[in-house]
Amino acid sequence: MLALLGLGTIVALLAAILSKRMSPLVALIIVPVVAALLGGFGLQTSKFAIDGLRNLAPVVGMFVFAILYFGTITDAGTLDPIIDRILRAVGTRPTRIVMGTTLLALLIHLDGSGAVCFLVTIPAMLPLYDRLSMDRRVLAAAVSLAAGINFLPWTGPMIRASASLHLPVSALFNPLIPVQLVGLVFVFSVAYLLGRREEKRLGTAGLVSGAPLPQRVLSDDEKALRRPRNFWFNIILTVVVLGTMVVMGEKVPPAMMFMVGLCIALMVNYPNMEMQRRRIDAHARAALMMAGILLAAGVFTGIMQGSGMLKAMAQAAVGFVPPSMAGHIPVVLGVLSMPLSMLFDPDSFYFGVLPVIAEVAGQLGVPALHVGQAALLGQMTTGFPVSPLTPATFLVVGPTGIDLADHQRFTFPLLFGASLVMTVAAVVLGVFPL
Template sequence: GRPRAGALGRPSCQTLAIFGLLIVTGFMVLIMTKKAPPFTSLVLVPLVIGTVTGLMSQYGYTALEIPKFAIAGMISNADLKINGVAGTAIMLLFAILYFGLMLSAGLFTPVVNFILRTIKGDPLKVMLGTALLALAVSVDGDGSTTTLVVCSAMMPVYRKLNMKMMDLAVVLILSNSIMNLLPWGGPTARIIAALKVDEGELLRLIIPGMILASIWVLIIAVIRGLAERKRLGIQNLSKEDIEAVIAEQYQEDADLARPKLVWFNFLLTAIIMIQLIFGGTWIFPKVHAALIFAVGLAIALTVNYHHPADQRRIIEKYGSSAVQVIFMVLAAGVFMGILAGTGMSEAMGYALATWVPESFGSHWPLVVALVSVPGTFVLSNDAFYLGVLPVLNQVGIQQGFSAMDIAVASTAGQAFHLLSPLVGFIYLLLNLTGVDMGRWQIQSAKWGIGVFLMFLVGMFAISGVPL
């Protein structure tokens, strides 16, 4: 099989890491300069560079294996130990159709009504409402669900007031990056598995930073809200205006609205959310999110739309959005599969863990926090926390730090992780809001610096992790 990065000679490993970094950099440059669309960049950049390195025949794989790595990134390959994105793509398919159905059926109509009556046309209140809703819904740990719920509830309001969708997209992703650190979220679960630290103690130590970062997101909402208030003013929405917003949102398919079933749809959605959040704990069995949404969609279609023609309309109406998102997620799978299969991910992780000067050892938790930023951006959570973090932990232990110190410090990079092209659900967010990926990454990163600093203050100044 393919030799591990650490088993390669140091020059070869470093060169492989450079090629991996070249793939990531090439992708970012192409989309930010708009020389190529994200799909093209995600597929062609790793294929070209991976094939070129494979022709060199000195890194443990050949150019002929590149297609196999690309396919593994999409549908998984146990022999290569690559987890594909097929499960995520299927989940997104059913989730988009489910929430689209609920949008047409009118589940979110009362929510939009309430928001409009409360904000009374004030962009500042809209931004604060967006931040609070995103922070609350993100508790489920799933970015796709958060995106669908928040966008479904808030986008009609943004359209009515002519507010910037970029603000919605930025506040949503920053909120999710904070709440994703809860124990049932991806990164924390992997940290616990990699370093065998206590789940409860880890949560207690990262909560101060999460609280400070959440306050920072609310401050961002106020800043952006005041800017939008200055640009647009406060609109005095009458009862007729509110009704017009709702009518405009559903005028194309008004006959698909099911106001009498709003409580049934709410209960069904609540059950789905509870299963997503608490699956695998207490009395709730662990069930893949794709199956949860598939069952939910089947029930919702049957109850809300008895006639096959109406069911077909729902699928056709929201199927195009689902296809566009799956399109991008599978492309991200190609990108990830080639990085993982060629060993470039592992080589970049090895480089991150070994390139840091030993003189920094006395401040190792801070080093780990800083390394986690590029680490969790260019690598998947699996690759960084299960592959790189144990190496960083061994160095930390030699310097007199505990595994818990390293575990807490490694969470800081999550402030930027969700901006990575390897995160599937961001393509759903970009598709729904219609914002440009490169501009969104820049704007989110700018405000994400504050989230990162709040994480550092929480872990070092409040939780007592030694610098």
């Protein structure tokens, strides 16, 4: 009975989110509360929800202050010299242009926002692609690969996986660092091959001189916020914050590092109290929207676990998985995670599907950690730039002026290849034991 109630709760959650009848925040709260009340848990429901919220506090804190930190140093122009140098260096050779596009998108996506990455990179590079008659699908593929390979600790999929499985971000991310490096090698190799292909297609037309270099135009408000004199200070501060988080993540909570880093960045770049308030206000909306969803997810996972529905579903599902196949669950999920981005939006997968898979795997002796890491190798990481379920996809096809179907046909195999390469790397490097 409890297993059926849990299954009905998951189905209702997915239906509410995917049909857009409820926002993810509303669905993650209302659906499990109603289910728990129908299951006869009464006032215990509130205890389950509070326990879930308590477990998520460090993750929510890290996400909020990471968004504020990266927003502040970006406002200060920390990435401007690096971006301008890349734009000057690409020249008019297609191979260098495609690789420069990939590097530029990778740097801009450091803040974890696919929308910002696409809205900055594509308009900056598109005039050069058009001047040389390069295939716009290559531009879309290059930015998609760069953004898709990014599952840094403060990105949405990583935060969701950490929240839904109640695992520290550092435990999920640190073992995946060498896997991500392998993915980066693959991405830049593909960018090089795409550029070479364009050179062969265009012949000497791809090497014409006199093509205008891509330009970035800053608004007056953006110029007023720039602090070029603090470039090296901001770079060193960022390296210290991220380095401490990766190396000492078990001893120093990531949330604390971003809190301290934000305070220092604000005091140095914007010493005036009113300017500090405006910088926080400028980025608070993005931070609080995601924080609200994460807290709602805490209610959902807290009720599902506290009521025993999750465990009951897992016990019922265990009988369908041959024991000999249990150890392969992470590898299978790693292979399927990218295509699953076409079926599930990030909230419904990470908060609705992933906990069930992890619980089933746990019943068979496979750590939830490996399940979460497998999902991160494709589910709304490499998968999100081609998924029709994410608005960011339309920020790729819109500015480039290509059809969604054309973009998916051209880019899907490349992104799927990146996911497969990282899955194989995870096996070879021992992240997923066989």
